[in-house]
Amino acid sequence: GAGVSQTPSNKVTEKGKYVELRCDPISGHTALYWYRQSLGQGPEFLIYFQGTGAADDSGLPNDRFFAVRPEGSVSTLKIQRTERGDSAVYLCASSMHGGGETQYFGPGTRLLVL
Amino acid sequence: AQSVTQPDIHITVSEGASLELRCNYSYGATPYLFWYVQSPGQGLQLLLKYFSGDTLVQGIKGFEAEFKRSQSSFNLRKPSVHWSDAAEYFCAVGASDTNAGKSTFGDGTTLTVKP
Numbered sequence: 762g763a764g765v766s767q768t769p770s771n772k773v774t775e776k777g778k779y780v781e782l783r784c785d786p787i788s789g790h791t792a793l794y795w796y797r798q799s800l801g802q803g804p805e806f807l808i809y810f811q812g813t814g815a816a817d818d819s820g821l822p823n824d825r826f827f828a829v830r831p832e833g834s835v836s837t838l839k840i841q842r843t844e845r846g847d848s849a850v851y852l853c854a855s856s857m858h859g860g861g862e863t864q865y866f867g868p869g870t871r872l873l874v875l
Numbered sequence: 876a877q878s879v880t881q882p883d884i885h886i887t888v889s890e891g892a893s894l895e896l897r898c899n900y901s902y903g904a905t906p907y908l909f910w911y912v913q914s915p916g917q918g919l920q921l922l923l924k925y926f927s928g929d930t931l932v933q934g935i936k937g938f939e940a941e942f943k944r945s946q947s948s949f950n951l952r953k954p955s956v957h958w959s960d961a962a963e964y965f966c967a968v969g970a971s972d973t974n975a976g977k978s979t980f981g982d983g984t985t986l987t988v989k990p
Contacts, residue, residue: 803980803981804919806977806978806979809976820977864921869918
């Protein structure tokens with residue numbers, strides 16, 4: 762079946778603008794994760810959804826970052842008032858049930874804030 | 876809090892030589908452990924994982940890893956490296972708490988394969 766997909770694959774924006782990044786998980790996966798990967802580093806956890814609710818949002822760096830998953834499938838990561846330091850690859854992953862299970866990653870969205 | 880250390884930023888091996896990539900973790904209970912590979916422009920691909928049971932885990936592409944609780948390590952090995960193995964490798968630890976979901980990744984080891 763289809764894997765995790767993310768759109769757009771690349772996004773260039775200006776400092777101060779608002780951006781939305783979309784993730785389509787594997788069909789039937791109840792758990793969805795967002796990570797951020799900066800150059801030369803490993804992925805850094807942002808938020809974890811179980812169904813429609815955020816089970817753990819401890820990785821969101823500040824209140825400019827917000828994510829939703831209203832119907833328990835597609836998720837949108839929203840970044841307000843973008844800063845140059847937000848430039849990174851944003852990765853989405855999904856797993857069947859969560860709880861430490863294998864996570865399947867999408868190709869990521871490369872965000873560049875000028 | 877869980878954490879992962881990959882001590883080697885960059886490793887170079889000759890094609891056909893053996894490989895070992897080091898990973899040390901910190902976690903209060905028995906962890907879930909993962910190795911991923913990331914090629915340029917590609918997403919993270921799972922090589923293998925350890926949840927419980929046999930501490931020697933076999934994965935795809937001829938990789939294996941051994942969980943050593945006493946050393947808090949989960950080193951990745953391959954007996955004979957191929958040029959196509961050149962990539963970045965990430966070790967990750969996941970919480971074994973059923974309510975937890977996040978994985979914590981190391982900063983990766985870049986593997987270069989010499990012909």
